[in-house]
Amino acid sequence: MFFIYLRRELRRRRKAALVVASGLALGIALVIVVTSVSSGMKQAQGKVLESLYGLGTDMTVTKAQEKPEEGAQPAKPRFRFEAKGEEDEQSSDRLMVQGFETLADSTVDDVAQQDGVADAVGGLSLINVKVSGDFKPGEIHTQRKGLQMGPPGEGEVRGGGADFEVDSFTIYGTDVTQPELGPLTSSTITDGRTFKTGETDARVAVVDSAYAKKADLKVGDSVEIKDEKFEVVGIATADSGQASANVYIPLKQAQTLSDSKDKITTVYVKAADSQQIGAVKSAIQKNVPDTTVTTSEDLAATVSGSLSTASDLASTVGKWLSVVVLVAAFLVAGLLTSSAVSRRVREFGTLKALGWKSGRVTRQVVGEALVNGLIGGALGIALGLGGAYLVTAVSPTLTAELGPGLGGGGGMGGMVRTFGGPGGGKGPEGAGKTLDIALNAPVSPTTIGIAVALAIAGGLIAGAFGGWRASRLRPADALRRVA
Structure with missing residues (x-):
């Protein structure tokens, strides 16, 4: 009886169910995309750090920077x-x-x-x-003073x-x-x-x-x-x-x-x-x-450029936006379910008059909301996977700029900054290293699990609103509506 009535009500109220499911779907899709992009950011940062110190390296140990003695000159080639x-x-x-x-x-x-x-x-x-x-010595041109030559050793050096x-x-x-x-x-x-x-x-x-x-x-x-x-x-x-x-x-x-x-x-x-x-x-x-230990987390803090900016946006603005949209979707779903229950006062009042207990009416409303939530979750997962696939297909290029001395090989130090990069030539003082990283948005099973949990949670929250409203209905309300 529960499932027969559930199927009938969902078919009869398709538009309302679709509105609730769509709101939940948008929130869940946004969570999937943001979570996937954040995961892609972490992978991109991992690639940057691997390019510095190699695969499998969690930290590096180098000589601690010694404070130079007063008046001492730093070593120079x-x-x-x-x-x-x-x-x-x-x-x-x-x-x-x-x-x-x-x-x-x-x-x-x-x-x-x-x-x-x-x-x-x-x-x-x-x-x-x-x-x-090669060196080429200059030539001394002796200056004339009147009709006489100047003393030996005097003159102007030219050329060389x-x-x-x-x-x-x-x-x-x-x-x-x-x-x-x-x-x-x-x-x-x-x-x-x-x-x-x-x-x-x-x-x-x-x-x-x-x-x-x-x-x-x-x-x-x-x-x-x-x-x-x-x-x-x-x-x-x-x-x-x-x-x-x-x-x-x-x-x-x-x-x-x-x-x-x-x-x-x-x-x-x-x-x-x-x-x-x-x-x-x-x-x-x-x-x-006398050592300095540098972890991958320390190195990540030195990475700037569009990769760092995008990572900050994904981890702050994106996550907060996901939370806001989810809360809004849950509230809208709950309010719409509660409103639908209010419009079904005569229906539920009649069922109570026929012998339905309040708990049975509540379970019916929660069941409908839960199905709406699962439908919204399925739509949200589909939209989220589509958004993540689109990001991966486009693969936007992000730039990672590494701080001076992090160009690889355990700290490039002053020599690289003095003589420039491969092949010689002086580079900009304190210049670092720039990498271009293609962004992907991998979707993990954990992300799908979170989406399913959110769908169930959204349905339960909406059901709680509607169930609370339905549990307060009395058969007398139905009789008054009929009159």
Whole structure:
């Protein structure tokens, strides 16, 4: 009897049911779209952070910034040239630690022993700078004084000068025995191969595809680092944005060539539990002195640009808008259901006169509202999936601007800002790195579950309004309406 009466009433009141269901559908669809876009924002931020430090890295450990002594000058690269002849062609090749800050490689073991650390690996971030060119001495033109020449040594120097070229590229010394962590994991080998675990002393290199194209390098060629030749065994393409370094070589070779024996610049850390990253960070800071621990959350705070703006809108304005629309939809559904009950006073009064209990009338009204809610939920899920699919199909491009020193490889430091990016040339002071990320809106089963729960909740709320109104009806009201 319940379902027969329910079906009849829903068919008889199709327009009212459609209005209630549509209001709930809009609110639920908006929740799905906003939740999906927010999830896409998190994925986009994850891609940005992976492009900095590599897949699987939850935090990095670097040397703590030391306060310089009063009057002390910060370390700066120096290039010295000696005069050799009238026209000197000279060059100087320097391999330097980026940022000039290093840790002992024993720090990796210290970090790995901390509670909550699943794995840790060290790396050395370097920059190779080659300055080459020639000097040309000027000529002294002696000035005349009347009919006589001036004294020897007096005169004007004309011509001469120097013409030098600066070529630089970044290098990352990677621990080939642990390939699962570090910046190279954010790139895919598209030609050749990656390092073998036994190539700790080998003079082999993996080159970023963008740099390989610029320098006209391919697998089998050689790249020169501080007058030493390394065979290119693989070409790596960054999965998103720019690569962390132009050239990757075994860590031991990087330490030897840069006179940084037993030194590293960064420890890449993977936590055993992603929910305990804060506790792991605290443990490392407490037990490993003179270090700075940077988590992915810390890095996310440095990301600006349209990605950051869109993420803020999705997490604040979007969520609050969803809440407001849902509350409005629930209230409208409740009020419409209550209004419909008021218009059915004679009907419900007659049913009570025929023996229906108040509880049965209430259950009938709640059942109708619940079905309306489920219909609205189905429509809302369909609309929400359509909206999320549209966002994914369009894939709007967002820009992520990273703060200075976060260009990859454990902190690019002052050298990158001084000599610019790959290929040399001075860049803007303090410039960071810009990535373009395509936005997707993935819909998870959890989001669908939330939508179903909202549909049921909306139906129950609407039913509560109507049930409360129906429970207060008396058979006498029906008799008065009939009269």
